Amino acid sequence: xxxxDLFSKRQKRKRGEVPDVYTYDELPQKLRVxxxxxxxxxxxxxxxxxxxxxxxxxxIRREVGVFRLNHEDDPEHxxxxxxxxxxxxxxxxxxxxxxxxxxPIARRQGWETRDQTPEAGVEELNQRFRWxxxxxxxxxxxxxxxxxxxxxxxxxxxxxxxxxNPEFAGPxxxxxxxxxxxxxxxxxxSLVEAGKALESTFKVIFDRRGWPYDPRRxxxxxxxxxxxxxxxxxxxxxxxFGGLRTILQNALILRNRRAAHGGGAGRPPIPGHxxxxxxxxxxxxxxxxxxxxxxxx
Numbered sequence: 001x002x003x004x005d006l007f008s009k010r011q012k013r014k015r016g017e018v019p020d021v022y023t024y025d026e027l028p029q030k031l032r033v034x035x036x037x038x039x040x041x042x043x044x045x046x047x048x049x050x051x052x053x054x055x056x057x058x059x060i061r062r063e064v065g066v067f068r069l070n071h072e073d074d075p076e077h078x079x080x081x082x083x084x085x086x087x088x089x090x091x092x093x094x095x096x097x098x099x100x101x102x103x104p105i106a107r108r109q110g111w112e113t114r115d116q117t118p119e120a121g122v123e124e125l126n127q128r129f130r131w132x133x134x135x136x137x138x139x140x141x142x143x144x145x146x147x148x149x150x151x152x153x154x155x156x157x158x159x160x161x162x163x164x165n166p167e168f169a170g171p172x173x174x175x176x177x178x179x180x181x182x183x184x185x186x187x188x189x190s191l192v193e194a195g196k197a198l199e200s201t202f203k204v205i206f207d208r209r210g211w212p213y214d215p216r217r218x219x220x221x222x223x224x225x226x227x228x229x230x231x232x233x234x235x236x237x238x239x240x241f242g243g244l245r246t247i248l249q250n251a252l253i254l255r256n257r258r259a260a261h262g263g264g265a266g267r268p269p270i271p272g273h274x275x276x277x278x279x280x281x282x283x284x285x286x287x288x289x290x291x292x293x294x295x296x297x
Contacts, residue, residue: 022135042121101141159283171200187270
């Protein structure tokens with residue numbers, strides 16, 4: 001279902017009232033109601049209705065750690081009420097992730113949606129997030145935090161598209177895990193998973209090309225050295241960007257010093273903006289390496 005560009009919205013844009021800075025610790029009630037409308041539009045026609053929603057409710061109950069989310073008898077109403085009333089934004093987003101994540105699964109099992117396809121529902125969901133200035137996006141069946149629409153579109157999304165290839169299942173899972181940790185404020189863990197994703201990307205390329213490495217001992221620096229020696233990094237790039245080798249080798253130095261080996265007593269917590277630049281840099285380097293691999297004879 002298309003989003004109507006109503007008079008009130010046009011007037012808000014004209015007055016400059018449309019948010020241009022994202023928030024992360026609030027899901028406005030109006031947005032929550034709109035999200036419920038979307039999932040009902042996508043899933044209300046799925047037969048058998050009660051069986052489907054009972055399965056979804058069972059997943060959420062188990063993850064929350066309760067036998068019932070509330071006193072609603074209908075499982076769909078139980079989920080909707082829990083989502084509308086839950087104060088913890090992360091827990092509320094978990095519901096969104098589960099509900100919209102199972103929609104394509106239902107369709108693959110032959111259950112039809114007649115009002116709005118899962119793809120159209122996700123597109124509307126992301127538009128609603130953006131309109132309300134809420135810095136999250138649903139991609140690859142996961143809720144991902146975005147700090148800049150431009151960076152997400154130009155840097156992170158191309159990386160996700162590449163990693164969605166089954167060949168990159170390992171680094172894809174690690175990169176998505178890094179984003180999940182970031183969304184939940186687990187900054188140290190996010191740095192670790194981002195580092196794994198970059199190293200796993202090297203491993204996929206090396207395995208396909210038959211380049212030897214020690215799975216347990218080869219460091220990021222070692223992968224970079226071999227990539228240069230084997231010509232994965234083109235000569236013109238080497239000459240024009242003399243510092244690229246240093247960037248590749250040290251891109252995750254913070255992760256190695258502060259995350260992978262533990263923060264240590266008395267060390268300050270890793271700030272969110274450091275994790276943000278690390279995720280964006282990791283995404284850029286993954287795209288760069290895969291494109292170099294594709295271009296290599």
